Amino acid sequence: MLVELSIKNFAIIEELSISFTGGLTVLTGETGAGKSIIIDAINLLSGGRGSSEFVRHGESKAEIEGMFIIPDDDHHPIYEKAAELGIELNEGAVMLRRDIAQNGKSICRINGKMVTIGMLKEVGQTLIDVHGQHEHQELMDYHFHLPLLDQFGGEEIRKSYRDYEAAYNQYSAVQKQYDSLNQDERQTVHRLDFLTFQHNEIQKANLILHEDEQLMEERRKINNFEKIYESLQTAYQALRGDQRALDWLSISMNSMDDVAQLDENAKGMSETISNSYYLLEETSVSIRNAFELLEYDPERLNMIEGRLNELNNLKRKYGKTIEEILQYYSDIEAEIETLQNRETHLAKLESQLVSLKSEVLTKAISLSEARQKQALLLTEQIHQELQELYMEKTKFEVVFHHKPSPDMELQAKDIHKSGLDEVEFYISTNPGEPLKPLAKTASGGELSRMMLALKNIFSKHTGITSIIFDEVDTGVSGRVAQAIAEKIYKVSVDSQVLCISHLPQVAAMSKTHLYIEKQIKDGRTMTHVYPLQHEDKVKEIARMISGVEITDLTKKHAEELLKQAENLKLH
DSSP states (O other), rough: EEEEEEEETTTTTTEEEEOSSEEEEEEEEEEEESSHHHHHHHHHTOOOOGGGBOOOTTTEEEEEEEEOOSSSSSSSSHHHHHHHHHHOOBEEEEEEEEEEESSOOOEEEEETTEEHHHHHHHHHHHEEEEEETHHHHHHGGGHHHHHHHHHHHHHHHHHHHHHHHHHHHHHHHHHHHHHTTTSOHHHHHHHHHHHHHHHHHHTTTTTTTHHHHHHHHHHHHHHHHHHHHHHHHHHHHHHHHHOOOHHHHHHHHHHHHEEEEGGGGHHHHHHHHHHHHHHHHHHHHHHHHHHHOOOOOHHHHHHHHHHHHHHHHHHHHHHHHHHHHHHHHHHHHHHHHHTTHHHHHHHHHHHHHHHHHEEEEEEHHHHHHHHHHHHHHHHHHHHHHHHHHOTTEEEEEEESOOOOOOOOOOOOOOOOBBSSSSEEEEEOSTTOOOEHHHHHOOOHHHHHHHHHHHHHHHHHHOOOOOOEETTTTTOOOOHHHHHHHHHHHHHHHHSSEEEEEEOOHHHHHHHHHHHHEEEEEETTTEEEEHHHHHHHHHHHHHHHHHHOOHHHHHHHHHHHHHHHHHHHHHH
16 A cells, blocks of 8 residues: 655656555546646656656656555565565565656666666556556557456466466477478578588687686786796795895794793794794795796797687687587587488477477467356456446457367467467447447447446456556546446455546545645746545535536535445445
8 A cells, every 4th residue: 555655856746745545545636736747656656657758847856755555464466576576575665766867767766775667667566556548548459358357367367377388388499499490401501511610610629618718827927927037036035045034034933942942921932933934945945946947938928829819719709708619519519410310300399399289289278268267257247347337238248269179170370478369358338239349339438437347356356555546537427427436435445546536426435535736836836735624625526516616505515425425435
């Protein structure tokens, strides 16, 4: 549930902080006051598309922050999503924040952790469902109907789909291998020649893991021969030469040995000096051997340079490291073997495809049957919802354009990533008229009611804590308006609902009524939000009823609406 929303320098909003409660919250106000802007801000918190146009004129960035309280319930989808993205949830609270700069770039945070817009969207979609006016258009597009049906079907369809998806992915991978191998013979010959050339080139190089690193280290030593030689000589002379460091250390060691025999406390120091002496003595021998063996070999340097050039040339072609080149070598070796024995491999892949196709079709049919079962349940629930919205004569049906046949006589082209089915919602709004696609039949008001019916059904399946309606009541009035108000309230019983509405019936059903007002101060437009108490609520509903002038009669009507709403809530 959204409990607090903070907006700064967003569109015409300078600074705004709104507290929300559970149940139904209605936002009203004059057209252009900024109601939809608040919804836009919430939509951006759920990963909606940002733009520099959202930044208030003259400001460097827009800031939006929302605090959500989530149920103390491990079943809520946000827990799984947060764990997947590595986000900690603190005491059932989630803080979403989004800053939009003047260049349109966004910085997103979840509980203080910086995330991508994609991650913000994934989390936001488990918390917020924003139903804007554009969703009417989505409902008109039949491509969205199958996902809606799958969403309704819940775990039953998800399980069938997971089984199908695993089989389909395996089938697709083998099909891709088969198509690649079963290409034109001339292309196969060209491919084989090309791979053979690469294979021979890498093989000829006799690559050894980490050889390049060892050669570069050796080259560095040869290039710095003079400096290394001088430094080794200086180090040796300091220990064994005129400076006699080891001789002085020997004197110190003998002196401390005498002290240690007389003073127990000196034994530790004596041992330290003795160990240091013998260690340095050994080291001095190693230093002497090192500079005696050191020699400058220009021919070896030329050989190293040539070998490194050869390795770098191979890296440019086949991989960034010797390990990657050797892996590529192994891969093309396997492909060469496959191409040389093309017919054998094709026969093997054909046999695999036959087996996999049968499995895919079986699981696809099982998925389709699950969908058809859920489609009947959805149809039943839609009819019930539409009846309550005064569309009792409307017939609704989920039409499957590709129904699988029992004999499984289906072609590979019939199956796709989502299964066998293409689904479309059909309705008939008038008795005696045939069922037609929703997009070709429904009016604006009918679409509003259809979407509300779907939202009411799906709100029980999604686990989403906040549902937001942006003028879902478009194109309705009279008793239909009252029915929509009751339906929106019904949705709010199980979820927090925020609703922008121009219908007094909807406003009357609200638990919280927020009034949005636009003011001009110092030549700049600003938006303010006021929670309405009973008297102010009566006035606002009266204004919504009358339009301009508020009379005693409209106030009385508003009072009646509120009283009626309270009675409906009790039943």
